[in-house]
Amino acid sequence: MLNHQPSLDLVFQALADPARRAMVDRLTRGPASVSELARPLAMSLPGVMQHLQVLEASGLVRSQKLGRVRTCTIQPAALRTAEQWITERRTLWERRLDRLGEYLAGQDDQPSQGENDG
């Protein structure tokens, strides 16, 4: 029945928080350390680490520790999966609207019998 796509669940869940969206936004401009991610958020490092865990679990972000610095990079595939899901539904809806428009335009061309039916 339900097409359970855990990745979509986790990606949308990850994007549902403004701090995590800010981190994704920053990372689309290039890799960043955890401290660099924390700075504009005025957030503690442990706080940022918690959000980072959610982002990594969703597949949106990957991080690697080299020495004392953990560097984070965006993983665009997860972003694309979520985008695609929405785009497909939006397109479906617009096509339906187009067909409805065509149908109504066709109705206008018909003789107006039954005009007072409704």
Place this chain on the structure above:
Amino acid sequence: MLNHQPSLDLVFQALADPARRAMVDRLTRGPASVSELARPLAMSLPGVMQHLQVLEASGLVRSQKLGRVRTCTIQPAALRTAEQWITERRTLWERRLDRLGEYLAGQDDQPSQGENDG
């Protein structure tokens, strides 16, 4: 610091659940009653109503009760807001990648001094 967009929070939160995504998916094909939404989900009506409340709070869906039937319709603006947020970030990331590619291609044209630096 944080650009708090409650609508984005709520839209992504609403999309983070497979039952709610199935309801959105169904509604992009046309309006439906609550019973019609419940049927393919094999879910109780109260369960569907709870998900419907989350979808309505996010602005993704609107419902109207006429007599005994509550009819739900998709609200594409909220879908578009979420899509736009993701598309902008994905585009930013791809542009950055293009610039990086151009930079590296430019590097190839340079005389190969410092090739053993790394």
